[in-house]
Amino acid sequence: MFLTRVKKARRWLVPLLGLLAITLMLHRFEHSQVYHPTRDAEGTPEDVGHPAEEVWLKTADGLRLDAWFFAADKTSPRARFVVLFCHGNGGNITSRPGYYHAILETGVNLLTFDYRGYGRSDGEPSESGTYTDAATAYAWLRARGFAPEHILVWGESLGGGIASHVAATEHVGGLMLQSTFTSIPDIGAEIFPWLPVKLLSRIKYHTHSRLPHISCPVVVMHSRADTTIRVHHGEKNFTVAREPKAFIELQGDHNDALLANRAAYVAGAEKLLKMVEGRESRVEGQPTPASGPRPQTPDPRPSALDPRP
Numbered sequence: 001m002f003l004t005r006v007k008k009a010r011r012w013l014v015p016l017l018g019l020l021a022i023t024l025m026l027h028r029f030e031h032s033q034v035y036h037p038t039r040d041a042e043g044t045p046e047d048v049g050h051p052a053e054e055v056w057l058k059t060a061d062g063l064r065l066d067a068w069f070f071a072a073d074k075t076s077p078r079a080r081f082v083v084l085f086c087h088g089n090g091g092n093i094t095s096r097p098g099y100y101h102a103i104l105e106t107g108v109n110l111l112t113f114d115y116r117g118y119g120r121s122d123g124e125p126s127e128s129g130t131y132t133d134a135a136t137a138y139a140w141l142r143a144r145g146f147a148p149e150h151i152l153v154w155g156e157s158l159g160g161g162i163a164s165h166v167a168a169t170e171h172v173g174g175l176m177l178q179s180t181f182t183s184i185p186d187i188g189a190e191i192f193p194w195l196p197v198k199l200l201s202r203i204k205y206h207t208h209s210r211l212p213h214i215s216c217p218v219v220v221m222h223s224r225a226d227t228t229i230r231v232h233h234g235e236k237n238f239t240v241a242r243e244p245k246a247f248i249e250l251q252g253d254h255n256d257a258l259l260a261n262r263a264a265y266v267a268g269a270e271k272l273l274k275m276v277e278g279r280e281s282r283v284e285g286q287p288t289p290a291s292g293p294r295p296q297t298p299d300p301r302p303s304a305l306d307p308r309p
Contacts, residue, residue, distance in 0.1 A: 033191075034158070034184060034203050035125040036090040037118040045070075047097040050104050057113060059136045063122040067113035067137065068093055069144075070100065076107035078273065081150045081173070082141055084166070085112040086134055086159030092119030098258045099156065099265075106269050108152070113137045115162075127161075127203050134162050138170055149173040149280065152272060155180055157229065157254070160237075161205025168210040174217045174276045176268065179226055179254055181233045182208035190230070211241045217275035221248040221257075221268040228254035244279070246271050 045052030050070050057065040072079040083103050087096055093112045103110055115130045116123030123129065134153075141151055148171035155163025160180025167175040181187040183206040188197035211218065218241040222234030238247045248268035252260025 082109035088157030223250040
């Protein structure tokens with residue numbers, strides 16, 4: 001009787017264990033495809049050509065994140081605005097001096113930070129972790145004195161999924177989606193059509209489903225020549241985004257926007273700022289409507305800023 005039960009159990013136990021092993025392998029594979037952090041520095045703040053303050057942010061779960069803050073010229077008419085830059089899945093904050101320089105040309109402040117596991121930041125990357133990291137950077141800006149309606153969240157590639165989460169959960173002035181996807185399961189199914197990506201994916205970054213609930217100005221920038229994240233992702237995001245919104249067509253492949261047409265990139269930054277400024281002037285100094293479901297001002301904890309070592 002006992003041997004009979006063992007034989008029956010093996011009939012479903014062996015396939016189940018095999019399925020669990022395959023699922024675990026796919027989850028590890030998914031993680032390796034989504035996150036490509038590097039620890040080595042490719043440059044310094046000086047490469048941006050703009051004075052910078054290097055700061056350390058401390059997350060609610062005790063990790064330290066490396067960040068660069070570029071202050072706008074005090075005489076700039078846009079010195080009240082700050083761009084919170086959420087970078088893509090590869091490299092780290094030292095990999096994008098050209099992007100920072102182009103954005104700073106518009107006269108704003110800029111804060112860029114490394115997610116956990118990137119550059120000199122502690123920990124290992126994860127979807128929930130990157131959301132915590134961005135929330136920590138947002139809290140630091142609030143503690144620095146920036147009004148919520150003057151914080152513009154910029155998401156490059158993977159960073160679009162993180163920036164859209166900030167815009168959906170915090171009060172921000174505007175959202176920029178640069179060369180980003182509708183969701184990880186969507187793009188994963190395109191790249192690996194033979195895998196059950198949408199069934200097994202644990203990493204979502206579902207920007208497309210958030211956009212209808214985000215009420216701040218939105219600019220989508222994408223190139224029709226992008227072979228990494230096809231332009232239909234940008235078009236779909238733009239379609240569901242609420243007004244006011246704008247679509248700026250970049251040129252070149254996924255990482256070539258500045259080389260192919262730098263003017264279009266700067267024009268996208270200018271467009272977002274003008275949309276935010278236009279809304280600000282129409283309400284004649286009244287607070288801009290919140291972009292997320294939480295109208296209250298977040299309470300920035302002292303732990304959001306950690307002294308440099």
